[in-house]
Amino acid sequence: MTDKTLGFDTLAVHAGAEPDPATGARQVPIYQTTAYVFRDAAHAARLFNLEEVGYIYSRLTNPTVSALVNRVAALEGAVGGVACSSGHAAQIMALFPLMAPGCNVVASSRLYGGTITQFSQTIRRFDWSARFVDTDDLAAVEAAIDENTRALFCETIANPGGYVSDLDALAKIAERAGIPLIVDNTTATPWLVRPMEHGATLVVHSATKYLTGNGTVTGGLVLDSGKFDWSASDKFPSLSQPEPAYHGLTFHKALGPMAYTFHSIAVGLRDLGMTMNPQGAHYTLMGVETLGLRMERHVKNAQAVAEWLEADPRVDFVTYAGLKSSPWYERAQRITPKGAGALFTVAVKGGYEACVKLVSSLKLFSHVANLGDTRSLIIHPASTTHSQLDEEALVKAGAAPNVVRISIGIEDVADIIADLDQALAQATA
Template sequence: MTDAPSYGFDTLQIHAGARPDPATGARQTPIYQTTSYVFRDADHAAALFNLQEVGYIYSRLTNPTVAVLQERLATLEGGVGAVCCSSGHAAQILALFPLMAPGCNVVASTRLYGGTVTQFSQTIKRFGWSATFVDTDDLDAVRDAIDENTRAVFCESIANPGGYVTDIRALADVTDAAGVPLIVDNTTATPYLCNPIAQGAALVVHSTTKYLTGNGTVTGGAVIDSGNFDWSASDKFPSLSAPEPAYHGLKFHETFGSLAFTFHGIAIGLRDLGMTMNPQAAHYTLMGIETLSLRMQRHCDNAIKVASWLEQDDRVDYVTYAGLPSSPYYERALACYPKGTSGLFTFAVKGGYEACIKLVDALDIFSHVANLGDTRSLIIHSASTTHRQLTPEQQEAAGAGPNVVRISIGIEDPDDLIADLDQALTKACG
């Protein structure tokens, strides 16, 4: 289809990037299960390898099924291009890869998924990179943390696990003034609830494993390029602005303009890091996105009903859902996330760590898994699982203390979910 500004989200989530298969007329995007592609002739092959022509070379780099997903995600997020990869964690590395060099740092929110905190605080050190963690609600702290070696600021639009909502526009004003890109993980919100690019983000990352796919079948990740950041405004980003030796001195920003980051992500990132999304995963994710708006609205509706019930229960200390009027983020949520604040939040159980473990084991409908964004309702005790590698101080900062459980509300009957939580809380706190 020809994407036009007049098309609404519900139309684009089904049609963007997809066209009937020219060989067969198939309406659904086929799974192009192939490693390689036949070149028309030697000149065609040379042009592709020289980045003088866009096309398919090898499925580590590009694949027709994955390309449809990339175009759809770029369209829904309001970007110029996207690069899909094997997981959300791969997407984070892929986003940083063209920006960083030994000695460089990223300023990151303290409210991040525990695995991301570990990746940023430990793993990236092996590349000679580092991370400084700050409360991104404290804009002065963000400004103070940015130094001459900072190459990006990273946050989550709606933070996992606590469901805290970020004021992306305010943060983008800080990064714009500093001349560094803002990278926003939009996994929990999805483009249905939040458009980080419209609020000033330079790059958006996703774990497509979660709400975008929505059915718990495949892992995947994506980096969406806004096309708005000037990579040549300073000498901070030579991978994008300076001559690239592997392509005979080609300058990505000079050559590809607003698509510089996207082309680099494929031609260098996927080529050398090999974080490829397989075509079957792309196919499952495309099918999931077709119902994204319907599912997300149900997730939000169910979440506010369950959160409101939990907040009134004497066995619960507090609930972090930003959609509740009692939340300190409620007014921000209304302004920045008017359709809702997703289906992810935490609540603290009276009785602490042991009561949380009993609660998790007593539930029937909720599945105890290390995932979120499924059609099924999910629960996990973050302090003993996803965040156990963090210090107690880091756990508290991330909203994953020992008395806290994270729930991802699915699209089941909300009364059934409440009844399941009720019986499990009785067993945990009785």
């Protein structure tokens, strides 16, 4: 059997790892080591010159971390990738081989607030910039792209609003512009959709969320489809031109579909050092084993909770794309046919103050700055995760002052609804 014949849940358990050849250990060991002994001087030289694949130093590669990358790559249909210390690190790593001073990325205005801050503020220190557009306005997306644009960036299911991106349409725009489409698939996971099947070049994840699923470690991943022609133009010299640090090696010419992955390891992790630690990779590997089982329950619960909330007179609206009233319902049926995820916002009657009281009144829900846990989670974005944005930007990001973001867990759905019911009673009394 090959990986192509295996189902999702089988890959989630088996892909990327075999029993440990030294001990026969069935679970992937935690290779808690900094460095690796070379067979001889010639072996070391081949590794450092990228003439042979192997382990040199754990800032670059580690067997536990590699197993995780290979497993998620199998789930996403990617040829390779890198693991990073966090989802935010993964976003910088995704852009690093593509960007140069003066370049820009065109990004959805409906991104996680921390991503908007990273793209609008932090990357400017590299002399990169971001142009935020409503990705439902395809003409505006095309108009925002210019000769200095190096990527188009969106989330499959936007955090916090649950908005579903039209990946197929955005991929066509990116293709016409000769740039990669980068999709953050954190909130959907490959169980709901594989963005590369819709034309995405790169997929990023905050592995902290659904992939791990238990709120124990932070991590990020960048996966590459291996299908983009980095040499088709002069836009991506890091991949299409000789690299001085490797004796003039041209990554795309020498490594073909694996060029982006090898550059991200050999240059990105080498110089930026945003490396995932092996213990974190181990926790995430264990989480991925049950990803399909968890996502099925997450989505089933979220649909039931969203329908209950939409019918409640204490609620103004619910943004869940699985509701027939949602403007993105038809798109969700096409992009994520197994469900619209488990993250959405709820507008509470009474505005900002009612939202704050709701959060404080819940008992089963945890008030945390996280999502994708087995536990149901809640936060008021306008006063926390998105508080750095002005009111106009809050509304554009789907985080208006009168909404709370909820991440539905895998508890008994009746208990989730009962907790929301009693908290809404207090918040809107």
